[in-house]
Amino acid sequence: MKPLLIQNGRIIDPGQGIDMTGNLLIAEGKISWLGKEPPAQAEYAILNTKGLIVCPGLIDLHCHLRQPGDEEKETIATGTRAAARGGFTTVCCMPNTNPPLDNQTAIEFIKSKAAAEGAVRVLPIGCISKGRKGEELCEMGELASGGVIGFSDDGAPVASAYLMRQALDYSRAFDLPIIDHCEEKTLTEGGQMNEGAISTKLGLRGIPAAAEEIAVARDLALAELTGGRLHIAHVSTGGSVELIRRAKEKGIKVTAEVTPHHLTLTEERVLGYDTNTKVNPPLRTREDIKALIQGLNDNTIDIIATDHAPHTEADKLCEFDLAPFGISGLETALGSLMGLVHEGEIKLATLIARLTHEPAKIIGDSYGKLGTLAVGAPADITIFDPNLEWVVNTNDFASKGKNTPLAGERFRGRVMATIYGGKLVYQDSSIKIKES
Amino acid sequence: MRATQTKPTVSETIWQHHHVLDLDDFTREEIELVFQTTKAMKEILSRPIKQVPALRGKTLITLFYEPSTRTRLSFELAAKYLSADMVNLNTQISSVAKGESLVDTLGTLQALGADIVIMRHPSSGAPSIATRFIGASIVNAGDGWHAHPTQALLDLYTIHEHKQSLKGLKAVIIGDIMHSRVARSNIWGLTTMGIGVTLCSPPTLLPIGLGDQRLPPVRTEPDIERALDGADIVMTLRLQRERQRSGLLPSIREYINLYQLNKSRLAKAKPDALVLHPGPVNEGIEISPAVAHGAQSVINEQVTNGVAVRMALLYLITGSQKQ
Numbered sequence: 152m153k154p155l156l157i158q159n160g161r162i163i164d165p166g167q168g169i170d171m172t173g174n175l176l177i178a179e180g181k182i183s184w185l186g187k188e189p190p191a192q193a194e195y196a197i198l199n200t201k202g203l204i205v206c207p208g209l210i211d212l213h214c215h216l217r218q219p220g221d222e223e224k225e226t227i228a229t230g231t232r233a234a235a236r237g238g239f240t241t242v243c244c245m246p247n248t249n250p251p252l253d254n255q256t257a258i259e260f261i262k263s264k265a266a267a268e269g270a271v272r273v274l275p276i277g278c279i280s281k282g283r284k285g286e287e288l289c290e291m292g293e294l295a296s297g298g299v300i301g302f303s304d305d306g307a308p309v310a311s312a313y314l315m316r317q318a319l320d321y322s323r324a325f326d327l328p329i330i331d332h333c334e335e336k337t338l339t340e341g342g343q344m345n346e347g348a349i350s351t352k353l354g355l356r357g358i359p360a361a362a363e364e365i366a367v368a369r370d371l372a373l374a375e376l377t378g379g380r381l382h383i384a385h386v387s388t389g390g391s392v393e394l395i396r397r398a399k400e401k402g403i404k405v406t407a408e409v410t411p412h413h414l415t416l417t418e419e420r421v422l423g424y425d426t427n428t429k430v431n432p433p434l435r436t437r438e439d440i441k442a443l444i445q446g447l448n449d450n451t452i453d454i455i456a457t458d459h460a461p462h463t464e465a466d467k468l469c470e471f472d473l474a475p476f477g478i479s480g481l482e483t484a485l486g487s488l489m490g491l492v493h494e495g496e497i498k499l500a501t502l503i504a505r506l507t508h509e510p511a512k513i514i515g516d517s518y519g520k521l522g523t524l525a526v527g528a529p530a531d532i533t534i535f536d537p538n539l540e541w542v543v544n545t546n547d548f549a550s551k552g553k554n555t556p557l558a559g560e561r562f563r564g565r566v567m568a569t570i571y572g573g574k575l576v577y578q579d580s581s582i583k584i585k586e587s
Numbered sequence: 588m589r590a591t592q593t594k595p596t597v598s599e600t601i602w603q604h605h606h607v608l609d610l611d612d613f614t615r616e617e618i619e620l621v622f623q624t625t626k627a628m629k630e631i632l633s634r635p636i637k638q639v640p641a642l643r644g645k646t647l648i649t650l651f652y653e654p655s656t657r658t659r660l661s662f663e664l665a666a667k668y669l670s671a672d673m674v675n676l677n678t679q680i681s682s683v684a685k686g687e688s689l690v691d692t693l694g695t696l697q698a699l700g701a702d703i704v705i706m707r708h709p710s711s712g713a714p715s716i717a718t719r720f721i722g723a724s725i726v727n728a729g730d731g732w733h734a735h736p737t738q739a740l741l742d743l744y745t746i747h748e749h750k751q752s753l754k755g756l757k758a759v760i761i762g763d764i765m766h767s768r769v770a771r772s773n774i775w776g777l778t779t780m781g782i783g784v785t786l787c788s789p790p791t792l793l794p795i796g797l798g799d800q801r802l803p804p805v806r807t808e809p810d811i812e813r814a815l816d817g818a819d820i821v822m823t824l825r826l827q828r829e830r831q832r833s834g835l836l837p838s839i840r841e842y843i844n845l846y847q848l849n850k851s852r853l854a855k856a857k858p859d860a861l862v863l864h865p866g867p868v869n870e871g872i873e874i875s876p877a878v879a880h881g882a883q884s885v886i887n888e889q890v891t892n893g894v895a896v897r898m899a900l901l902y903l904i905t906g907s908q909k910q
Binding site: 472 | 802
């Protein structure tokens, strides 16, 4: 394969502090040149990216690929194609599959499926507890040597503070994070949406913000006690942001993520009982969104992750309280997040850092240098048009999960091409490569 | 008044509802139109032959996923007095019992040519969701904790029959408001008619988020005697025994001690205050037998008015279908 020159794009790589118009050369799956001037080499194909943004391939630290067990909802093949369409070159898949990813065989299955059928890099997350039952720790050492990037019982919280303490302590041996879905279950039983005026109006059982904040506070205390690495999944309330901010000031080893839907949609979306708005944690309030954005801007929240949770149409075609939780998010993430940039809520470089350099820091170097356009790094690159308008049409989704409340939404900012390991894994129909 | 003259004189353009899902989107004018139409229906009910051909050729189906006595009977009678063809779908013995989904059941009703589906469902929002899958009008006969608009309209009509003007009256709703679809619909309906609403219940049974601008303005008062002071309208709600099991109440005994509507408490309200209850009544729990059967109780009138109000709604909806 000829080297590929990505020409005249606006190159933004927050990890290296780069924001310039320039050129990027890809050879043998790696980045071989980065500069304002083109490289002194004649033989290459050219991808003109004038007016487009060229950044490190996006990394999603939190998605559900549903395989094994729920292949009607998503597979590694379809989920990674959805990732490519969304500009993601690395996705970390949650272990709440059936069977769950709580042993090395299951991890090997994910890796071999991903190698054979995946469009982008798949990094598995292992369970915290055997069978996700919240009783005994998994064999974390074996999972770590199998290549997991962290441990989580996501979908379910770790109810026992005792087990959480052991998990945070034991995992220190492998320097891998414990990723907790923070939810105090005794406060959320039967809950359908954020608790407040809208849940009262709709007659739906509420999920109070305190249910998340209690669990966040507990985990932070245990992270302080053990010195373990804690990563808080899908932060959704202003109270959680405040707790994490104070913990970081104290030097507790904690990182946190927020989803695009919690940054852009409020509980009012549930009016009308669209089951595609049902997600856990639930869509919250305008005040929560303000606090989450502030958290992104002051480094309290480290990363943005999709919590891509695909379901079949039939799963969601039912009464609100019978519908499963989850939003299919990989293919709308960048478009919806660019809205925050256009509105002046966050800087473009901040957005890109939260989707590239920062999640790469949490993953570490075991899989090569991710989230960077540094020469020698894997050629994982996302190219997007920050201003191109488009309308979300779920028929275009590569994901099997069409479950999004954003269908029909108009976004400004569209992924034009995704390059994974030097290979073009997604390109908009308008993108043409010129052989020189 | 003859059968052919039951058409309301108020312009039908006031009526905007193809479906009746809740009272949160009803205007004062629409509620007044329901009153006016109900009055005409009551006149029909007073005749020796209580039937008019207003809904002849219309197919009504009742789809009840929860048990009901009075609401279902009331709708059935209303449909029959208006000459509609009415059938019940019994969810206990139909394919619903075999696990057929709501969406599939609605598809079947659509294929069978239903014009109006009267629906009761334990899940809040199920009737709203149903409107996306069926062309027929949906009338909500109670969904989860959400709404019971026909009950609230018959409550309002019953109040309207007794009081000269609704504006400025004081209503107190006592009991398990959090889990009550009747209370929710009444809060919308009463406030739309300009009636001041006080909610009286243990704080654990009060809805969350009151005071938010997206909800109707209400006053809360946990002390029953203070709440009843000067009230024109007193509504009590059925207390489910499971509220004790789920820890929202320490005991039914304490609930009775603190919140039962009895004679001495009712004396705090205005002498001509009306006592309403949506039924079925737990006598001796939320209301004392003496009050339930006392001179101020309009509980039986509510049941009678239920038929006329439902006739009025079916009539108005059918009119909207013609348009």
